Amino acid sequence: MPTLVSHPDEVKVISRRFGQGAADIEKYLELDGYKAVQRAIAEGPEWIINTMKASGLRGRGGAGFPTGMKWSFVPKVSEKPKYVLVNGDESEPGTCKDHVLFLHDPHSIIEGTMIAGLAIGSRLGFIYLRGEYRYLLKIVEKAVADAYAKGFLGKNIFGSGIDFDIITQTGAGAYEVGEESALMESLEGKRGVPRIKPPFPAVVGLYGGPTVINNAETIANAPHILLMGGEAYAKLGTERNGGTRLFGISGHVERPGVYELPMGYSLRKAIYEVAGGIKDGKKLKAVVPGGSSCPVLTADEIDVGLDFDQMGKAGTMLGSGGIVVLDETVSIVEFALRVISFYQHESCGWCIPCREGTDWIKKTLTRVHAGGGSKKDIDNVQYLAENMMGRTFCPLGDAAAMPTLGFVKKFRKEFEEYIDGKRVDTPLITIDQLVGAH
Amino acid sequence: MSTVANTIFSPELAARFDHLVTIYPLSRSALVPMLLYAQDEIGYVSDAAVAEIAQRLDLVELEVRNVLSYYSMLRTKPAGKYNVQVCTNISCMLRGGYKILDHCKETLGIGHKQTTPDGVFSLEEVECIGACCWAPAMQINYDFHEDLTPEKVDVLFQMYRDGQGKDVK
Known part of the structure; x- marks a missing residue:
């Protein structure tokens, strides 16, 4: 059973009956x-x-x-x-x-x-x-x-x-x-x-x-x-962003959980106060602010209000309200690979840019992650993602492309480190592992 | 009431299907639930189940198979009595989802989409199951298990082996 959490900054509208047996x-x-x-x-x-x-x-x-x-x-x-x-x-x-x-x-x-x-x-x-x-x-x-x-x-x-x-x-x-x-x-x-x-x-x-x-x-x-x-x-909320919403804060925080906060609430406060800060006293590296399809924010970019317009101005999205917090130990290359693997798995195959793009990016990132990529791979990933955007029936293609672009643009150095052989991790992705990737 | 002779489902499930096909504006809307409920009872969507569901909905079998192949929870081969589904998507990954998956592989001695020789457990690495704030998480059949550690997994497996696991259907 999911644990219920609470914080004084919450404004309980939609969650006001939680924990009171209102399913009856x-x-x-x-x-x-x-x-x-x-x-x-x-x-x-x-x-x-x-x-x-x-x-x-x-x-x-x-x-x-x-x-x-x-x-x-x-x-x-x-x-x-x-x-x-x-x-x-x-x-x-x-x-x-x-x-x-x-x-x-x-x-x-x-x-x-x-x-x-x-x-x-x-x-x-x-x-x-x-x-x-x-x-x-x-x-x-x-x-x-x-x-x-x-x-x-x-x-x-x-x-x-x-x-x-x-x-x-x-x-x-x-x-x-x-x-x-x-x-x-x-x-x-x-x-x-x-x-x-x-x-x-x-x-x-x-x-x-x-x-x-x-x-x-x-x-x-x-x-x-x-x-x-x-x-x-x-x-209760901000201009053009009425009310409150449920935010699910997960990943490397001390008190993960679903919290109801007013629209426009500070992302920094949501992480450091509501969810109790970064787990085990580590440093924040990045935040995926609204589900896996939202472009990543770096640790320096979290002074932003959680509403649709402010998040848009910050170059990302409020999305589904799923705030995923990454501490300093996370490899962005590995994280990006896990995200694209998900979209590759879930692409329904109807639209070619999405079907081929997700697969190609996954293969390329698998190679980079295994230490066998070249500098051109990073540009190629970016090129592929840019060309998926807006070219599919539904937003799944965009949902795969947007976070990929965010990772590559904001953490390019880390991708280069893998390519230069300065970092090699044990390949993580086990679903459909590429044969002979190096 | 359906005129389809029931040959493979329990009387309860057959009655449920008889009802399901009547409630929608178009009976075909019952297809995805019927496939899933058939699997819950038989363990997988067998050829016989496909044939009977097609007949009940007045569809050709090919149409049923076309839909069946789309949904990741539906399978056409038997799995273990308890299907262990470990989430390794981002929120679970950050809190040790892969460690849990590896532990399951080691403990059960099987890999992704494999079944133990005694047929009790099968294992699957799955995408996000919507338990992100209680990660790492997994489902055994439909039952959620959250905030996992390898030790908790051991206890759970023993419970299921002892026939004390919940089996939500």
Whole structure:
């Protein structure tokens, strides 16, 4: 069972029910559960969307798209049924926040799904969890069943005359399915390969119908926002970055864990105060600030606020909120190789720049890491990564290229040390080890 | 109700499948869960399971195999009773994930995607399992084990050998 952590700087909105047994519907009801959805029914779709817009909530999956605006893009009238899709395929390395959310507050996700449904005029929502999260799927399934038993889901919810159903779904192991259109393919019983956009899901999504797809944390924010008011939520964060978010701080820190911090909170403080500083008194070397796809920050670059815009200005991304901390002992070459190996493994093979690029970079870095590279290899890795950017259907190609560029540009010296034979590590990567690499 | 004769699944699973194919706007949406649940029961997705699932969803077998080959958790060959999945992705790697993997290899005497001769354990190096803040972590079947040390792994393996391990399905 994941350990719950706490720190005085936390602002608990979405995590306020953690550790209180709120997976139980009675406890959830005691803690203001299912009040927001009733308010939403009373006030109507326009009010919901305006409140969400005012909250400044931006997508917590990583892209940071304003949620209220996303909901407003769904056409009011549609011949095909509309759907709400909750993305709980949490797979970005360094990210485990939805894990905690599903475990401690599954009803907030159900209630949020209902609210999104009311906002766009949908009658059916799906909650999709990655296949590895079976024990969490059980928890969500029980929560959904309990909500049906209470009459909160199904026909005529809360006497509104509106029907709303929720189906839970399991994946079966695929990072790529976390991408919204690939997730829809998977939910339609197909290989999780991405669709070309446009059309966007808000117009043509699941089963060809208009679809709102949101990350589980994004959806779970909706009930809190409706109860506290959009402006009040927005004020917790920074300009254009409303509210709080769950940050999973992992790697070389003293107190790893999932913490809820206001948007814009200092990255330095998150590492040194909230997570207790670098493990065993070592020095900080680098930070991957928002899941493995985000360009690395060096130890000198951490005086930055954790919101989408400030992180963008710093040349990286807020991403999924998974902050991975590297101490001075870490070999960046080895780390970069592990990251690209992941993306090479997970590339679905649909787009050639991603399929070939990840493989080629992995092979090159394997050679460099084993002490057999040449200076040209570093330029070649950079050239490959630059040419993957923006040339694929989905962002997996970018997700592989961006961190690679960061490592090569900011730690070029370390790559050169390997090539000059000043550093040789035992090759680490054991999956598909290259034969005769030297 | 399905008209497909059940030959290989337990009555409970067959009943679950009968229900699953009815709940979605399109029955094919049940495919990925059905493959996974079939594997949970049989240990892998056998040819017979592919044939029956295809029939239940009115798909050709090739379509089912096409989907089956995409998802990393699905396998077409038996694994051990307990599939040990050690994460070595970045957060786990930083906190000793590879040490845990090596320890598992040594203790069980098997490598990646291999099974012990007695069929009790199989081993897999896996990508991020979403337990980054409690690293290093692994899953044995669906059960998560966190903050691992080699000593903890030894205790766990003994528990599973003694039939005391949890087996979440």
